[in-house]
Amino acid sequence: MNDSYTPGKHLLLTLQVEDVLLLTTIDSFLEFTKQQIDLNNLHSVGIVTHAFEGGGFTAAVCLMESHICIHTWPEFGQLTLDIYLCNYLKDNSEKVIRLGECFKDYFHAVVMNETVVNR
Template sequence: MLQKESILGLHILQTLQSRKEERLLNYTACIHFIDGLLLEYNLEKVGESHFVFDNNSFTTAICLKESHICIHTWPEINRITMDVYLCNYSGDNTEKVRAISNQMATFFEATIVSSNEIFR
């Protein structure tokens, strides 16, 4: 376990742009991809909530034992907003947060419009 003064983690907030509308409208494919990432990075899902809008865009919040992943799609403006936060309680998850964020951009075939790293 890390020292008490370093148990917080990295929170990445991003806005992505993608012209692949089918990615922005496919909640099922996105969740399947995220579930694969959770297995790959040994993260534990403890809950999730989602909503699919009339135009098939979606919002999802996945609660993890280590914190959360949230995705919101905006096909009408070709954008995705996303945040990924993992705490460092049981180990340094900094690179996992970066990798998950990058892999989500790849999933959406997106470019990064803005990205903020917040160390908590």
């Protein structure tokens, strides 16, 4: 058994966002996410989305490496974001943190809660 192996890093974010348009514009979010997937040499295997009446949205981006999921609440100016990358072929831990920073920048967000789980 290899005691040094860790299955991956999981980042859970709750963000406060002032620009409500960012919490209602799913197409812009998906375009940005696809760019980040490409820049980080990740591999998308499917995307499921739903736009809620009133403007919020949810999206699950399934990756060969695991997933990126979001749920927005424009009425509260908040979102939750879940980024998990597995380490099957290589350690993707730094990519998880880098992606988290990129999404914080994209949303011009204030971090309300940030939890990192090393699996």
